[in-house]
Amino acid sequence: MSEPILPAAKSSSQLNDEMLSSLRTPTWSWYALALFLGAVVAWGLYAFGYMLTTDMSCTGLNRPVMWGVYIVNFVFWIGLSHSGTMVSAILRLSRANWRRPILRAAEAMTVFTVAVGGLFPLIHLGRNWVFFYLIPYPNQRGLWPNFRSALLWDATAIFTYIIGSSLFLYLGMLPDLAVARDRSSGWRFKLYSVLAMGWRGAAREWAIFHQASTLMAALIIPVAVSVHSIVAWDFAVTVIPGWHSTIFPPYFVIGAIHSGVAAVITLMIIIRRVFHLEDYLTPLHFDNMGKLLLVIALLWSYAYFVEVQTTWYAHEPIEWEVFSFMADKYAFLLLFMIFANSVLPIVALCFKRLRRSIAVMLVVSVLINVGMFIERFLIIVPSLSHKNMPFVWGTYRPTWVELSVTAGAFAGFALMYTLFAKCFPMVAVTDVRELEAQKSVVRLSRTRLQSSAEKE
Amino acid sequence: MKRRTFLQLGTIIAASAVLDGCRSKNEQLIPYLIPPDEGVTPGKGTYYASSCNACPAGCGILVRVSEGRAKKIEGNPDHPINRGKLCARGQAIVQELYHPDRVPHPLKRNGPRGSGAFTRISWQEGIGLLADKLKALQREQNTNGLALLTPHLRGTLAELTSRFMRTFGSTNHVSYELLTPDLLRAAARRSFGHPSLPYYDIAETRYLLSFGADFVENHLSPVKYGSAFGQMRQGRDTVRGHFTYVGGRMSLTAASADRWMPAKPGSEGALALGMARLILAESLYDSGALAANGLEAKKLLAALDRYDLPRVTQLSGLPQGAIAEVAREFASTRPALALAGEMVAFQSNGPESVRAVHLLNLLVGSLNRPGGIYPDAGFPSGPENSFAELLALIETMHGGNVKVAMIHGDPLYSVPPATGFHDALAKVPFIVSFSSLLDDTALHADLVLPDHAALESWGDVIPVAGTREPVVGLMQPVVEPLFDTRQFPEVLLATAHELGGRMAAALPDESYLELLKGAIRKQAGLEAGVDFEATWVDLLQHGGSFKGKSSKLTGYRWGSDAPPPLPEDPDFAGDPKTYPFHLIVYPSTAFYDGRGAPYPWLQQLPDPMTTVVWGSWVEINPETAAELGIGFGDLVEVTSPQGTLRLPAVVYPGIRPDMVAVPLGQGHGGMGRYAQGQGVNPLALVARQGTKQQPAWNATRVRITRISGKGELVTAGHPQGSLRSELVEI
Amino acid sequence: MEKMTSQYRWGMVVDLDRCTGCGACVVACQAENNVAICGKKEISEGRNMHWLRIERFWVGKYPDVRARFLPVLCQHCQDAPCEPVCPVYASYHNPDGLNGQVYNRCVGTRYCGNNCPYAVRVFNFYNHEWPKPLDNQLSPDMTVRTRGVMEKCTFCVQRIRRAKEDAKSENRAIRDGEIQPACAQTCPTDALVFGNMADPRSRVAILSRSPRRFRLLEHLGTHPSIYYLKGGGREHV
Amino acid sequence: MNKVRLIIGLAIVTVAIVAASVLLYILPLDVRDHSPVQPLRFSHKLHAGDNGIHCLFCHSYALKSPAAGIPSMEECRACHLFISPNAPEIKKLMKYWEKREPIPWVRVYSLPDFVYFPHMMHVRAKLPCAACHGEVATMERITRSASLKMGWCLNCHQKHKASIDCWTCHK
Amino acid sequence: MEVLGIFSDKESAGIAVEHLIKEGFVERQITSLTSVAYPDGVLVRTEQRTWFRWFTLACGIAGAGAGFLLAAGTAWLYPVKTGDKPIIAFYPTGIVTYELTMLFALVGTIIGMFLEMGLPTLRKRVYDPLIAEGYIGISVSIHSGGEAVACGADVLPRECIGAVAALPPDEQASRAEEIMKAAGAVRTIAEDRI
Known part of the structure; x- marks a missing residue:
């Protein structure tokens, strides 16, 4: 690799300064942003509260379309969560050094998207106030939840995933927290001291830390795959035409990574801009992420083709009915989705120049996420609208309540992310600096050196 | 009357919507003041037999009563009309009882007519007000200034109203219903010499040919005939009855047909005669039946000469082959049965068209035999030209000669405005409505004396048709009256007493129940010494008397002086060019x-x-x-x-x-x-x-x-x- | 692994040749089961609460057009898609072969409603109220469902329960025809027949062996307890 | 110092977790009064205990109806016209009667609307009344002795091999 | 007792380590405190073998048990009559077992890691915030003293305590400080002086 991953010749403390710039005292624009996001979240909460206190008639749901935007959101957010931890874990395991500045953004995104996504099944409940019926715990009813239900698989998987990815995020952040601790005072010092657990960076600690990181990365990948497979099973194990399909789990996993990687790129661009990390997030990173995205876009297109082609070719009456209904009523959305998820990324990302253009990457990655949101909508709504009994077909149109909650979710995610960025190192400081350290090798008589730095 | 008392006083189980198991307060537990009657167990439902008056069919019902509330209406399995079955309308009358907008007490108008502005008055005031108006008429020697407009009443109620009007001295007593089977009666009188409605033995027939008779929805006795239809289709092991429907619109009944023949409106009679002619021409008729009715095939064929197949094809707009096929099927499948219904009757050539269908039945020998038609025993002597009476009344009202109109039912809704009824009624200075909901008529009334709901009422319900034995269904109150309402006949009796003199003498009964019991006692024809109370309780338990003396009518016979049916070409209002x-x-x-x-x-x-x-x-x-x-x-x-x-x-x-x-x-x-x-x-x-x-x-x-x-x-x-x-x- | 031990397996036969589509069963069901009254708006939004509906299909073109009626209620599938998807056992399979629905347990995921191919599960999107004194008609045998709860046909389980109690106190089995759900009880044409499928001599069992029989969406393998008998036109004679 | 803080912190966390678990366990909360004060000081101890009146004498519908029923006012009065008519509580009863007002007893055992509990089936199964209602004969004022939670019902049903099909009790 | 020397560059830190070893301190006593990871042996050499992965495995197995009990055990203990459907479902049990296995393993990894690191400690240990700025700390943990053992060929390195260990702890500490200062330490911190 000829191109430098890191800017040359910066002292450690300069690196620290720049990479921990997000931790500085907030400016008024940060407060304005936080306030705005907070307001949107409050509006979303109001909408949810309205639904909670009146009834579900304020949504657009009906029979037969009993699942709507809430579940679209659920699948979308859980999908987003994938890239984060999973991409980071894969890159960690493959020791791709360019990964280093990206990791934190991706891992943090995972945690917050899972948190947001995990809320949606609860928001979606008809009787949210008895949500505790879903929790397996000893109770006076003498009745436990039904583990046959894919929703409980979801619950366990998401619980596992949210714990796992939080730990993964925390684990990666541990040395950074120690750095942050050493550079701070007051409440921040106390917070980081507690979180850093007394980390000193002793050689033995580092050794264990590296092993643990690798192990966690290896463990979290199958969890991530299982999470989105299970989300896919919510649909695939039903008898609903358009849902009942074996391709769904891998297709969902690919789709999830697709949207996740795109989201990471979007976030990278934003972070780069906001925290002035142009030196750390270079076109090289976007180039590499672009290649990754290209591969995933190809995979996604393949999976989508397989999914549609089997329906199309077999021409099973009700399946065909659902498909033709979707292609008719939602023709624009369908075309837009195919363009945004497949055509545009495949065409654009083939070119190195475009991959290295931040603007192009922003457009591509944002459109992919719009497209993926639409894709979830097109999976859920048309299938339900035209189910097996034609006499009770229906349509669905989300109402202000559902849209407000969705907006609240987006704002909530952004708000959490913003707060996180203000409180915790957004770039993996030590991880980046490690490159530096590994390159400079001290040759002393007593050491036999293995030069791990050049494994890139 | 112990039961009535407890109904009012007690309840143990509150069937209220309870949000969750999470409640902060202990509920109350209210005991009865007086223990309930024998046979009534709190917490268990009790069934009371009564009769449905939602349509003229008069089905028997069982009402499930729980804690003094009517819960569910089911068919009475003992009742010969519906045999435990019930239609949608009958089941819904529990909502008449508990309708949130019922008129809870007598009302007097205090705003312009139709504005719905009323003030509450007491019953005494209400009846006093009515009696005053009637007394004024008596004083002015203008007793004909009273008009009474009701639906078709039968049994004691019919007797009571006519006695009331007769004694008062008014001839303006009209019973009107939009969907009255008058025309069927009139046609039957013309063909057979007596106005009894037909009883169709649908259950046993093998070929059913309906000319606009929607017997599944509303024709005469829908539950009875619906049930018979089920029997005709799949109730017999080897035979599945065939059903052909003739009518321009596919009604619910037509939807169940094997063949639908969308004939032009008004052409059904001609079509029937075309089929009859074909049957005669191809000698497919039942010669015995023809002979028994004193008809000659040749003469008849000559009379029906005009109805050759090409002309009928042209008139009805149906394919020639189909007409011939149906005619042949109808004639060759025995027993076969042809029905004529309101869709045919309410055309300008209605009565003759209905008679054409009579002729079809006669030709295939379906009069008075299983799978054919019989004279109905339900209510042999119904009105035959109530519409003419209504028109006469409208004229009288127009002339300003009606001073007081007592109206039961909602004629302002159900009389077509084309008759001029609406304007005529506006000229009546004092309108009394007995509706239990503020319907169109009640909104225009000066005085509303709300009737009980059916489930609070006493009464006898005589089915209009659908039976070969006389049937008297009984209505009994299954719950305490919910509001301060009074039954219509009670109001008539009270008014008569208020009027005093001749009226009081002619209507001596203290209550309608007494009158009803008297009438039932007379019908039962009990020998002296037999305890009527026991019979009465027995009748109430079963929902009525179903084993009356069978009708004197032996059967239909083509009247010797009856001309062959010759429906004219239909006549329509409106120019075909402007109104296509x-x-x-x-x-x-x-x-x-x-x-x-x-x-x-x-x-x-x-x-x-x-x-x-x-x-x-x-x-x-x-x-x-x-x-x-x-x-x-x-x-x-x-x-x-x-x-x-x-x-x-x-x-x-x-x-x-x-x-x-x-x-x-x-x-x-x-x-x-x-x-x-x-x-x-x-x-x-x-x-x-x-x-x-x-x-x-x-x-x-x-x-x-x-x-x-x-x-x-x-x-x-x-x-x-x-x-x-x-x-x-x- | 506990096996079904009940001697009953409730089932129904719907004779489409008898059914005239009159709608008496729909009202009977609504009256018996405290089914909510839905206004025009609710139904226009696709939120009708009827547990039993009569589907009407048009076949062909004028004048050779035919209307077919299909009463659709919960099919009480033996392999019901609604059951395994419920996370809280609100939807479950009863030893008598019924698809149970326990309203107060329901949290309202609406998963069962989605997964029911017959779309016979209805959800309380609204908090239904019965204006006084209409609430007097509410049957105490059935709970009044609150908002956010899925509900559906139970084969009038309250009647089954009552019959079982009677039979138990008389120490006998339930007789054929002793139980009738409200819809079957009221059906003027006797198109609906209810009974014990496990008893080969019961009326339903005999009818369910008719050559005209079929089951709705049979290819899905849900094994419904409701058999339909073909009808509704010359081609099915 | 640090150790003390740590221990206190851990203790608080533990208590919070335990409290949350307990709260969760008893959800939905039952805050009804187990032994409410009744409008009349009716003593079951006196009637059922000292005088040995059988439960079904007063709660006569328990044999044939889902509801056990409580005696009507007339029935109370009929006895007490002769038995200790001058006791102050009986006078209160008579006052209610004269006003034709039922006594507003406070319900101690109440089941939610969605539960079907047939008394007659339990009586027929030879279950003693005390199994659910406790030793009523020793109670001056009725105290609820059962939790009436589903787990409690289920336990008993399982013990007695009664049906545990949900639809046996849920409606 | 621990002595920490802060070095601005890795060369002098490396020299310090070398001199310390020469003086008789053993590698087991010396560790580096750095804010980035240096390959093992660049500054000091540590024990590379860890046991926490076995802990992970154990937790995973426990998780599998817990998952199975959760899915199958609760269904068995709290049965719901489901017609002739089996009480325990095959696939769901597998899925839940899998998820809990992974959950326990993930949590176990973190716990095991901290356990093995000995973190968090309740004791306050010598440290300098300069380390975060890229300075390198060389920490020597001082033996309680008095039992010097020659590190012969047959003595395992981790059992070996250098000759310096025979000195009293204070002296060992000041010796180490001197060496580090001589090697170019910016400053040295001894534990008891904090």
Whole structure:
């Protein structure tokens, strides 16, 4: 690799300064942003509260379309969560050094998207106030939840995933927290001291830390795959035409990574801009992420083709009915989705120049996420609208309540992310600096050196 | 009366909607003051037999009563009409009892008519007010200034009202119903010499040919005939009865037919005669039957000469082959049965067309034999020209000669405006309504003396038809009256007592129950010494007396002086060029003639054919609709020479392209929150066609124009999905 | 693994040749089961609460057009898609072969409603109220469902329960025809027949062996307890 | 110092977790009064205990109806016209009667609307009344002795091999 | 007792380590405190073998048990009559077992890691915030003293305590400080002086 991953010749403390710039005292624009996001979240909460206190008639749901935007959101957010931890874990395991500045953004995104996504099944409940019926715990009813239900698989998987990815995020952040601790005072010092657990960076600690990181990365990948497979099973194990399909789990996993990687790129661009990390997030990173995205876009297109082609070719009456209904009523959305998820990324990302253009990457990655949101909508709504009994077909149109909650979710995610960025190192400081350290090798008589730095 | 007391006082289980198990307060536990009667166990339902008066069919019902509340109405298995079955309307009358907009006490008008501004008065005041008006009439020697307008009453109520009017000295007593079977009676009198309605032995027939008789929905006794239809189809091991329906609109009944023949409106009689001619010409007739009725095939054939196949084909607009095929099938399948219903009767040539169907039955020997038709024993002596009486009354009212109108029912809704009834009634200075809901008539009344709901009432219900033995169903109150209402006959008795003199003497009974018991006792013809109370309790338990002396009518016989039926060409109101479509107004399955409209269960019940809920609509053939650029649910304007209405369109594959249909029953100006403002009343379109005796409600022509994209049409079924039966493989 | 030990397996036969589509069963069901009254708006939004509906299909074109009626209620599938998807056992299979629905347990995921191919499960999107004194008609045998709860046909389980109690106190089995759900009880044409499928001599069992029989969406393998008998036209004679 | 803080912190966390678990366990909360004060000081101890009146004498519908029923006012009065008519509580009873007002007893055992509990089936199964209602004969004022939670019902049903099909009790 | 020397560059830190070893301190006593990871042996050499992965495995197995009990055990203990459907479902049990296995393993990894690191400690240990700025700390943990053992060929390195260990702890500490200062330490911190 000829191109430098890191800017040359910066002292450690300069690196620290720049990479921990997000931790500085907030400016008024940060407060304005936080306030705005907070307001949107409050509006979303109001909408949810309205639904909670009146009834579900304020949504657009009906029979037969009993699942709507809430579940679209659920699948979308859980999908987003994938890239984060999973991409980071894969890159960690493959020791791709360019990964280093990206990791934190991706891992943090995972945690917050899972948190947001995990809320949606609860928001979606008809009787949210008895949500505790879903929790397996000893109770006076003498009745436990039904583990046959894919929703409980979801619950366990998401619980596992949210714990796992939080730990993964925390684990990666541990040395950074120690750095942050050493550079701070007051409440921040106390917070980081507690979180850093007394980390000193002793050689033995580092050794264990590296092993643990690798192990966690290896463990979290199958969890991530299982999470989105299970989300896919919510649909695939039903008898609903358009849902009942074996391709769904891998297709969902690919789709999830697709949207996740795109989201990471979007976030990278934003972070780069906001925290002035142009030196750390270079076109090289976007180039590499672009290649990754290209591969995933190809995979996604393949999976989508397989999914549609089997329906199309077999021409099973009700399946065909659902498909033709979707292609008719939602023709624009369908075309837009195919363009945004497949055509545009495949065409654009083939070119190195475009991959290295931040603007192009922003457009591509944002459109992919719009497209993926639409894709979830097109999976859920048309299938339900035209189910097996034609006499009770229906349509669905989300109402202000559902849209407000969705907006609240987006704002909530952004708000959490913003707060996180203000409180915790957004770039993996030590991880980046490690490159530096590994390159400079001290040759002393007593050491036999293995030069791990050049494994890139 | 112990039971009544406890009903009022006690309840143990509150069937209230409880949010969750999480409640912060202990409930109360209210004991009875007096223990309930023997046989009543708190916490368990009790069944009381009564009778349904939601339509003239008069089915027997069982009401499940729990903790003093009527919960559910079921058919009475002992009742010979419905044998435990019940239609949608009958089950909904529990909502009459508990309707949230019932008139809870007598009302006196204190605003302009129709404004709905009333003040509460007491019963004493109310009856006093009525009696004062009547006394004034008596003083002015103008007893004919009193008019009484009721639905068709039978049994003690009919007797009571006519005695009341007779004694008072008024001849203006009209009983009117829109869907009256008068014409069937009139036709029967002309053909057979006596006006008894037909009893169809549908259950045993093998070929059923209905000319516009919608016996599944509303023709005479729908539950009875519906049940018989089921029996005809699959009730016998080896025989499945065949059913052909003739009529321009595919009604619910027609939907069950094996063959639907969409004949032009008004041509059904000619079609029947065409078939008759073919049967005669091909000697497929039952010669024995012909002989027994004193008819000669040759003469008859000559009389029907005009109805040759090509002409009938042209008149009816049906394929020639189909007509011949049906005629041959009908004649060669025995027993076969032909019915004529309201769709045929309410044409300008109605009575003769009905007679043409009589002739068909005669030709195949279906008179008085299993699988054929018999004279009905239900109510042999019904009115035959109530419409003429109504017209006479309208004229009298127009002349300003009616000072007091006592009205039971809702004629302002159910009399077509074309008769001039609305204007005439406006000229009556004092209108008394007995409605238990503020319907159109009650809203225009000066005094509302609310009647009990059916489940609070005593009464005898004599089915209009559907039985070969006389049947008297009994109504008994199954719950305590909910409000300060009084039963209509009680009010008449009270008024008579208030009037005193002759009236009081002619109507001596203290209560209607007493009168009813007296009448039943007379009917039962008990020997002296037999305890009537025990019989009475027994009758109440069973829901009535079902084993009366059988009718004196032996059977139908073609009258020796009866001419062969010769229906004229139908006559329609409106020029075919300006008004290109025939309008059919048909009683809706759920509301009958509008009586069912206040009950939300029926409003919510999707119309079986269109699946429309909560509203009315106009049915248009898909081809016609396409020509006019009308889509499903579009708002269209229907204009007849009589009036204009705006309605959402239903594209209806089962209707002739030159026909449109609007259901009856909606468009009430009042009748409580569920009926008010739902849909329109198509009677506003109907022109006065036909004769004084024979109204022709289906002889109006209309034109259709599209107004805007979307009307307020709500269907339970998906319009496109309803065409995709292949997806469910049925 | 506990096996079904009940001697009953409730089932129904719907004779489409008898069914005239009159709608009496729909009202009977609504009256018996405290089914909510739905206004025009609710139904226009696709939120009708009827547990039993009569589907009407148009086949063909004028004048050779035919209307077919199909009463659709919960099919009480033996392999019901609604059951395994419920996370809280609100939807479950009863030893008598019924698809149970326990309203107060329901949290309202609406998963069962989605997964029911017959779309017979209805959800309380609204908090239904019965204006006084209409609430007097509410049957004490059935709870009044609150908002956010899925509900559906139970084969009038309250009647089954009552019959079982009677039979138990008389120490006998339930007789054929002793139980009738409200819809079957009221059906004027006797198109609906209810009974014990496990008893080969019961009326339903005999009818369910008719050559005209079929089951709705049979290819999905849900094994419904409701058999339909073909009808509704010359081609099915 | 640090250790003390740590221990206190851990203790608080533990208590919070335990409290949350307990709260969760008893959800939905039952805050009804187990032994409410009744409008009349009716003593079951006196009637059922000292005088040995059988439960079914007063709660006569328990044999044939889902509801056990409580005696009507007339029935109370009929006895007490002769038995200690001058006791102050009986006088209160008579006052209610004269006003034709039922006594507003406070319900101690109440089941939610969605539960079907047939008394007659339990009586027929030879279950003693005390199994659910406790030793009523020793109670001056009725105290609820059962939790009436589903787990409690289920336990008993399982023990007695009664049906545990949900639809046996849920409606 | 621990002595920490802070070095601005790795060369002098490396020299310090070398001199310390020469002086008789053993590698087991010396560790580096750095804010980035240096390859093992660049500054000091540590024990590379860890046991926490076995802990992970154990937790995973426990998780599998817990998952199975959760899915199958609760269904068995709290049965719901489900017609003739089996009480325990095959696939769901597998899925839940899998998820809980992974959950326990993930949590176990973190816990095991901290356990093995000996973190968090309740004791305050010598440290300098400069380390975060890229300075390198060389920490020597001082033996309680008095039992010097020659590190012969047959003595395992981790059992070996250098000659310096025979000195009293204070002296060992000041010796180490001197060496580090001599090697170019910016400053040295001894534990008892904090």
